[in-house]
Structures are given as C-alpha cells and as structure tokens.
Amino acid sequence: MQTMSRREVLMLASGGATALVILGESSALATPAEADAEIAKFTNGKTMEQGKITVELPEIAENGNTIPLLITVDSPMTAEDYVSEVFVVTDGNPRPRVVTFHFTAMSGRALAATRIRLASTENVIVVAKTGDGRFFTAQKQVKVTIGGCGG
C-alpha cells in the first residue's frame, strides 16, 4: 500500500516535495516511444523540420512541481505566415502530453509561457504547426533534482 510517509507530508507542506509525490510515486512513467506516438498523432506522421522554435527551460530544476516554460516561434503571424498550434510533450512523466497552445490572427506573436511538472530528469519536446501545414520541433532536457531533507 502506498501511503505518504511523514517525511513526504512535511516536504509537501514545506513546498519542497518532489514531483513524484505530486504525480504519484507508484505511477508507471511513460516512455520516449509513447512521447513519439503522441507527436505522430499531432503531426499525422508528417516529417518535422528543425528551427524557428526557442524553448526556455531551466537546465536544472530543484522542484519538479513547478518549472517555468517559455516557448517562442519565429513567425510574423500574418494571414499568410503564422503558427496555429504548439504541442508540448515529455518523455518521462506518467503521461507524455503537457499542454497544447492555440494561436490566432490576433495573437501578434507565437509566444506562450506556463509552468509545468516534471517527474524526473527528462526531455521536453515542442512541436509547432504552421498555417501552411509544416511542422517544426525543438527539445530541451531538464535535470530534476530529487532533493531530500538533509541529503
């Protein structure tokens, strides 16, 4: 039976809890293959190009519960040349999908930021879809330190 130990409860209360406590210690984690499968669903198997995407994430995250993510895609965001969606998955969380951003003609920029949860050191993979049906991708690894009380 999985219960939260007192140590984990105290860590949670102090905000120093590991992401695994939030996400569920006994959860099976998804795999890179599952992340690829989700991406293939989004792209319908179309080849992805490199470039255009900037992914800002910390190299090392002390707290896997809240990690800032900022994505920008180089695009004039005009009717002729725009980003319609940005799809974000990870290859080490219980489930690969994180968030999908939808942009419009009124967005001005293909920019979105949020905060995400990461269960462990893993890759965050971003796929951008443009109005003319092309796909771009970029990824970044985040090292998540599973900090204990006093080491």
Place this chain on the structure above:
Amino acid sequence: MADAPRMKVPKEAEKGEIIEIKTLLPHIMETGFRKDENGATIPRRIINTFRCEFNGKPVFSADLESAVAANPFMQFTAKVEESGTFKFTWIDDDGTITTAEEFISVR
C-alpha cells in the same frame, strides 16, 4: 468557492500594439496519479481548458493536462486594434467554468 483568477493586462495601448497578458488561476490541478492515505487513487481534477477572447473573438487558448503545475499560469500576447474587453475562461474537469474580464483602451 474557488479563489479569484488574477490577470495582468495593460489598461491602455496604441492601435496595432502587441501587448503581453499574464493570467493565473488558483487551482490544485489534482493530477489523478496521487494516492490517499488508504492507497486509493485521488481522482484527477484539473483545469483542462483556458481561453482568451477579445470583443468576442478568440485570441489564444490552451488545452492543459496533468503536467501543468498547480495554480495554472498562462502568458501570451495579443495584437490590439481597438478598445474592448478581454474575456478569460477556465474550464474545470468537474464542469465548473470560471470567467473574468479586463477592459483595455486603445488609441
């Protein structure tokens, strides 16, 4: 019952300016992977959708999963051509819909 959403939207802008918007909704974003003290899985309850509209037209939206952190924070941009009202919508797994509005004056 839920805490009020917080938004940061400029009060004024120039016509054609691209402004930055930040929003945050206090919310536990229960992942559905945690277990309670009896070992039973705590059911998922997250904000699954966030939308921003301006004068009734969509500007930006997001489909959220459990991997979005608690108190979901969203930052994005909007190009404003006229004065009007931004409407923000958060949809909870349990059906609760939270909305908020901010007016902007555009010259």
